[in-house]
Amino acid sequence: MPGVEGFMYPNEIELQWSVLIVLYPFLTGLVAGAFILASLERVFRVQAVKPTYRLALLTALSFLLVAPLPLQLHLGHPERSLEMYLTPHRTSAMAMFGFVYLWYLMAVLVVEIWLDYRRDIVLLSESTTGWKRWIYRLMTLGSHNLSERALAIDERVGWLITLIGIPSAFLLHGYVGFIFGSVKANPWWSTPLMPVVFIFSAMVSGIAAVMLLYMLMTWARGKSIDMPCVDTIARYLFYTFIIDFSLEMLDLIHRIYEADESFRSLDFMVHTKLYMSHIVVQIMLGTVMPIALLALTQVLKLTEMARKRIYVLAGCLTMIGIFAMRWNVVIGGQLFSKSFLGYTTYKMGLVTREGLVMAIVLTVLPLVILWVLVKLLPPWADRASGALPDATPAH
């Protein structure tokens, strides 16, 4: 049979989870990572990253809004997906997704963004005209009180929400890792480290994404990049990446040393079908390279321009590496037979429901949403961007 080597159980030849399921952990990872970066400023009082606080929240929201779409498109019967809310099966790791998602969206992100922007929204609803005015009026939810006491309550509740948001972000992405890590039939997925690796890789991708977006948007706005801010983000990215890489290496070394019955099959797969995406792209290009680049900025005294270039390069490589990691988990876990006697091939469609074009659309869509959100709720502290004076959150 074309694309099959050795023996596959006959029903295994066709891959069940496509590139859209690769996107799902990739998008939710960006959400969790961006939120955790935002929490650095809000909860842990890392003042240096303040310029990215609001952008990180809006980035998280944009990606979170798109996160369920690849799942919906993948379902054989998307019209029945509401059943997950109405009759969830309690023993299923997947059944809780809807609740975790809704909790994170409605109880954490939307509330936090609204509280943080409430003052701006009220002021904008008074200063703008036309349809914008109506949108801002609607967004005030009838709450126009800008007294000091009201703003202090916003601040206190916002802080509390962020505090709840940190474990929620861990829950959101750790849970996605658990969906894979709990499949005992699949040795490539089945490891208790999976949720932990997912959380740290999420933080890595989210931090890198916000750093890149901040640098790109600041450049596009013709403003100067706040270097202490970017330096701090890069430092956190470096530390988180080292933890993430260590965990992945721990998993790898454990597998190699234990060498259980699945090892020979998985080892063969990594050296053949997954060699490019796993060894070359994920580990070398997407992990070792950015860590080395970021390490350079930590030990050498480089010029501002050199640091900027390194950050952009390291950030881009990080995004590629994390996407490759999701790819290798989701697609890699389906390329070998559960008999450990054969391998199949993933053939991605082009213009199909789960094809390449759809994957690109779903990757670009959050950026479009982010563009709209940034226009509507400017995250910048300066006047020229359209934001109001003193529109930063009251701390």
Place this chain on the structure above:
Amino acid sequence: MSITRRHLLLLLPAAAVAWKHVLAGTPEASPNYTMSQHWWGMLIDLTKCIGCGNCVRACQTENDVPDGYFRTWVERYHVSDYDIENPHVDSPDGGKKGFPPTKEASGKNFFVPKLCNHCAESPCTQVCPVGATFVSPDGVVLVDKKYCLGCRYCVQACPYGCRFINPKTETAEKCTLCYHRITKGLTTACCESCPTGARQLADLKNPHDPIHEFLKTHSVQILKPYMATHAKVFYNGLDGSVR
């Protein structure tokens, strides 16, 4: 053309016969069947299997299984004398049309029919997000097609590769142990069509079922026991090389 009384008298019996055929496709009710009195499984005696593929064909016909997908299939193992860990396995079109002659003269060859193991602790039912797949009170793992989302998590969770997504219904599908037959006192299509009696339906709750005597007197094994799925398809003569 107007229909006369004579035409009507001729047409009515024909219509009645046609209607009977229409109804034949509808599952009959099983008023005398009590789920709690049964606990279904299957016994597969590998020493009797000749790899004819009758069971695969019968299953596909009985259950309208789409081409390229299998509720049951037959694997042929070739194990060399010295390398039990690396058997050569083939299953051309699920063994539906039998097998070509083996090329290897040395070592041993044998056939292994596979199907859903109707696990009592089934990982596939555990992961279904809406409970569309479930273990029935009589021990058969079933899928509610009208409820399945088609998320494919159960396909991933099955250690034995027994599930697939039906391209027509876009829902999960697998062996039902011919539930529409066994609840009427019949055996499964695969067991009925097996010329050597290698496959036998077993009711583990029925004290008179020959399975009990067989289990007492033979060394039987289940597939992948380390998965702790409490599989209920028992194999007699299962070689250690079988995955």
